[in-house]
Amino acid sequence: MSYNIPDHLKGLNDNEVAASQKKYGYNRIDTAHKNTGLELLLNILKEPMLILLFAISAIYLMTGDYGEAFFMFVAIVAVSAISLYQDTRSKKALEALEKLNEPLSTVIRNAQVVEIPTNEIAIGDLSITEEGKMINADGKIVHSNDFSVNEASLTGESLSVFKSSEIEDNKVYSGTLAVSGLAVFEVEKIGAETQLGKIGRSIQDIKEERSPLQIQITKFVKWMAVAGIIVFLMVWIFSYIQTDNVIESLLVGLTMAMSVLPEEIPVAFTTFMALGAWKLMREGIIVKRSSIVETLGSTTVICTDKTGTITENTMHLKHLYDYQSDKIFDEKDFGDTTLSKLIDYAMWSSEPVPFDPMEKTLHKVYEQTQKNDARKDYRMFHEYPLDGKPPMMTHLFENKERHRIIAAKGAPEAILDVSMLLESEKSDVRKLIKSFGQQGFRVLGVAKSNFEGDDLPREQQQFRFDFLGLVVFYDPPKKGIQDVFQHIYDAGIKVKVITGDNTDTTKSIAAQAGIVNTAEAVEGKEIMEYSEEQLLQEVEEKVLFTRMFPDAKLAVVNALKKKGEVVAMLGDGVNDGPALKTAHIGVAMGSKGTEIAKAAAALVITNDDLDRLIIGIASGRRIYANIKKAIQYIISIHIPIILTVSLPLFLGWIFPQIFTPVHVIFFELVMGPTCSIVYENEPMEKDTMLQKPRRMADTFLNWKELAVSIVQGLVITAGVLFAYQWVVQNGGSEEKTRAMVFTTLIFANILLSLTNRSFHYSLFESFKNKNILFAVVSGSVIIMLFAILYIEPLGKFFHLSGLNAGELGIAASIAAISVLWFEVYKWVKRLRQNDTETSGLHSLESYIK
Template sequence: MNDAATPIPHHALDAEATLVAFDTGRGGLSQDEALRRLDQHGPNRLPEPPKRSPVLRFLRHFHNVLIYVLIAAAIVTAVLGHFIDTAVILVVVIANAVIGFIQEGRAEQAMAAIRDMLAPHTSVLRDGERRTVDSADVVVGDIVLLEAGEKVPADLRLFETKGLLVQEAILTGESLPVEKSTAAAAANAPLGDRTAMAFSGTLVAAGTGRGVVVATGPATEIGRISGMLSSVETLTTPLVQQMDRFSRWLTVLILLIAAILLAFGYFLEHFAFADMFMIVVGLSVAAIPEGLPAVLTITLAVGVQAMARRNAIVRRLPAIETLGAVSVICTDKTGTLTRNEMMVASVVTAGDAFMVEGEGYAPEGAIRRGETVVDAGENQALREIARAAALCNDAVLNGENGNWTIQGDPMEGALLALARKIGGDTPSPRAEWRRVDEISFDARHRYMATLDRNTHGTTLASAKGAPERILAMCATQRRPDGGSEALDEHAWNEAAEAIAAKGQRVLAIATRTMADGHAALGHADLEGKLVLVGLVGLIDPPRPEAIAAVVQCHEAGIRVKMITGDHAGTAAAIGRQIGLQNPDRVLTGTDLDMMDDAALSNAVAETDIFARTSPEHKLRLVTALQSRGLTVAMTGDGVNDAPALKRADAGIAMGLKGSEAAKEAAELVLADDNFASIVAAVREGRTVYDNIKKVISWTLPTNAGEALTIIVALLLGMALPVTAIQILWINLVTSITLGIALAFEPTEENTMRRPPRPRGESLLSAGLTWHIVLVSLLFLAGVFGIYAYAIDQGHSDVLARTMAVNTIVVLEIFHLFFIRNLYGTSLTWAAVRGTKMVWATVLGVTAAQFAFTYVPFMQDAFGTVAVSPLDGILIVGIGIVFFAVIEVEKQLRLALLAGKA
């Protein structure tokens, strides 16, 4: 029974050979032997992952260079006695750790969700008798009995099937249930083509079957995916990477400057060490953007709310801005680009071909011959197809509040919808006809037939099945006028091939009027005696909104790639319908197996459709795209998508039809399962990143300008234009408040017309570096200019410093209005009008600054005096000149970049 002794895979072995290999028989194991094997191999459940200490998980979130800098800043501000600053910094540090702690552990949750998918109970043969046992007690060699509606408890090699259909979408992505048989498949057959196997966690849609258990627990296909999920490396997001690099370099820069200035002042200028240390502390407080993590977190939180309004639920904050960098979306087909509902799209009768319109199972939609809408009720052949489709059918179509669902086989549900479209308001054939007998579908004869009698005593046989099988049973075909004529088998075969070429699954429908009183239906009643009525082509139709979404992705420079477990022809047909850029080039899982990583990396650049893929293939494809420097979003809904969802830069799971495993492995969940929502989420992601960039582009130059005033004054031996406590006031009043306003900025007009930003793009780009230098120099000129003016006018040092502090705040406000438009002009009415949040913060800072300048106890605390109205107007005038200079520079820079493009 040792599997290792048999190198041939189970699906390629004869059923009897499998029974022998596992030392069992068709009557099952004895109870004693089953218990012995359970003790030897362990229960049929997936292993739980090792859990880390919650304390260590929490403390790990403090292991970050920028956090160290913030903690140091908190200590410094506490030493200075500025406990409000200390409290703000510590709240930011602790909040970041709490958020990270809550969001961590997604891999453990994903595997727990997979474990929950296993069947709780199952029926087995023990000692030759049927018994119901806990699925965890199923062992290799057990004989499992499968029935419709049950979950398969373990991987089985089937040796008996009767009309057995298994829904394997969670493993293969194929939308239709798979017909199961007992015939062995090729050793290298893809997972979806191993028809003699039933896999753990899949659902029996119809029929019955028996099979021998060949794998349990982690050895099953679903267990193998769980193992893959635990070993998949989760990539950090671009924002986290960039902030990590930025924080390290910022720390080095601040410490280096502080050390140099401390040495300069102490050894060369001979300042007292304590005084020099306090100056360096003031410089550090000015240079460290301690409010930046808080503002970034708030910006991401605002993005979470905006995405939730667009049906995209964010499970991890940094994933929002990752969407803004996405350059490739790898999407599953079934349920993502398509509705995961079957629909009849084509009908062919003798001499006529029709196109059927509609959405999903809704029994509404026109039937066209070419461009002409036909009255289906006036067409004899279509009416007969509708009658046979409704009678030779076990599904039930339900409509509630405009939402149409089916109970039963998806193809039969689509046929019921077709019958309603053809029949219109006429009563369903089921109201007039009563089933007398039936031949259930079986993979051996590949058709289903029913015998029905109406209220007038007429008896009718209806059959549907594989075209080649039904054609072989027909002697004649139905003419458009309702008569019969000799069967043109060649023409029907060509018609079936034409439908299949569109990626549609083909069914043939035939009927025969039986003698009155005929009460039993056998194969002999049908062989060579049926009248072929027509062919129908069924497809899982694309979502109309997905077609528009793909167009928007292409306009935004985002490539869309379909990765599906479905057949190549079906995938290509859907690819053409939704507008993929290269729909005629399809690579299958077999093709991918023949490629090494280098060849695959080249292939993914040229191919947009990948069919018959396994979880390993999806994971390799995502990794190959990432190896090309691309930021990859992966969408999916099945267990088979979970490893790739976890590996992708942005994993996006379907919320309605997605498995819990997929949701837990993903960073985002689409509440409406709508591919179009991804485009909206990308737009929000780009907006969030733009706003983060605006926050940084506002914070760093203003902090640098503040620090530069201290550095220059110290190096030139001048009096400080602002004191350390006044620097702390500026940081407390403006750093977080004005920065927060940028978190609520709306989407800029050209956001979705820009190409995705490069994966490795630095937050501290050359353009931002130049902006920091320019603004710092202008700050320096403004502050020292107003300070020199005040001294020249005979004002006191206290008044000069008060005017300098107010100048810094005014410059920061004007800089805020400038930075709101990174990619366009700020000289528009919309830019001036701003947002409610901008004006709320500006008015709040202005009120605080008036209190700082004119309220007596604030004057005593911060060493300020009242400023005259004329001097106040001069300060505002400096802000206007500053705004004009940086706006002119931006327009020149944008014009230069546009000329190069």
């Protein structure tokens, strides 16, 4: 971006910057406390599972079982290391996101305009701010160009305020937003010394709202924790009645509590969300809150802008219509002298330092076609910013001789309304506008006025304008955008186009982009006149919303939310802020998006490519599916552990303490990584983006899914207890029985983790989804099992004996039968689904006939 900055504004040099930063520090507000490594470790040591391990270790020390006590301490270190690794991994991912989210600021240094990280702004810097950008320090305006600012973040006043160096109110403040124009201000306060910094702590302390899934999982874990306490007390009392030994009974009870506690679940959730956000960052999607990743997968409606999202935002000037000659000129004829006045006033009605692609194009065409460049001779002394429904803008320039130029441009309807034309003449122009619009062109009207006095009208519409003609731009749909929308429709997601452009242009571009149901459209002014019932019906039926302004956009988003939709709103302008903030998922464009849009949005697409949002939605669905798989796996494998610990005791079997804390903690060390590391790495199943979005209000496990997991756990329990009785009936010792039960459960655990990779596709189909971590974790567990079985010191420590090949085969067979029946269940389920789909297709064919 090039700026026409006065030559006398040089800014600080490098030495002055260094001296300022040394004296006053950096532009940051360090109010949020960040946990150190030691604090993270202390927080981990407060976890219920580790408290249980400490209690068991203490009991072993009291009873003189030093080997078991040492193993428990090793387990404490191992569990802490895994948790610390997960927390650190999540923390680093979130810190990387936070760093990427930090905006850049534009300053003048060494007489050059440069962009720097916002935290490097120094007192004395000359900072440049412009339309749509957030102001990042407090300061005094030294140069401005029709500059206005919204200070609602500090004052609560929603109306923008015009400011300049020439008036008393010449201060700008960090956290406020530039609404129009441009300003250069000298930085006077930074960081905690700014107005925002003084109230920064209260802002930093606002807690992030938890997602529905987060709330549901927390409730589930609390419920399981309460169940663990109740079962612990029952087992402790029951064991004490039988043995009359408080310490031994307490040990049995604590073993039971360990088997019930699902501490893997919250760790898994945090890991999935943080790493999901980090992976999206690598795809060019900056996620501001990690919990939004889960919400992405629930998206049911995408509300998208047209310009720059569906189209390339190139704004190529295709035609010029000169009203005086009543001729349409193609681009090869733009040098015709007939067009001189139209091109002249189209440029003067643009910003002197253009931001908008259309205005940049008009400046460029002016340079190429006009012999004398008069831009340096004229100074803009007043501007009427873009306003009205439909909108227009007017600029007033004056040179040293007091010769004035008053130029206006805007929506053709707005310019026609203020022009001194007969109604019949306006009607002819409107036909032309409609014809251009139907071809997908973007059309602006241009007009001029004369006014000699200093008592300017309050509103630009009060000038008497002469209509000069039309400037006609073509902004073609992006390449491949049809495929993007097809992916959206395949995923069962609706599309709504919300744009400030006119109806005809929007219809044409939407049809070219592959958007369906574009025959009808509704305009913003109609939206505001609807009753609530009418509005709910319109947002359900209509796809195109044109001539939209902030209040109308907000009304559409709120109506869609009221209909139960999960709304992703794409926007890039100042006017999109309210709708972005209100939507479930506000999506800002990284390249062309304004700072206010990025501040209001929940995620930012760095390259403005709508296809990135599809990747984000797919990632959200993958993460949600994998969280469910991980939790169902945890539920299923916890059931046989719980029942194998408790049933022999309650049923009075010969070996009531078949598992001790040593065995349970071994299972916990196996389950933790499987749940939170292996399943997190699981790829998306092949038909995930061909399914309808899930309802966000749904519980993460419905009763049917929960029942499936419970049945899986009960069948594995039956297999494990069968192995127990088989050894006992064949005269096996306690060590042999424990070895058989332990081995069967380990094999079942490995097979369960594999078969639960998909609750639809077969185990063999799932192998096509490469996940090396399954092989690594499963291989490591088998090696450890064999070490325990066949290395004598380890076998003695775990109180079990080795198994021969036949016994090992029986354990593997029992585990396979206990788990792989689920493959038959999935096969039958697929057959029924195929029959239903075939039947539905036949019914549809009969209906059509």
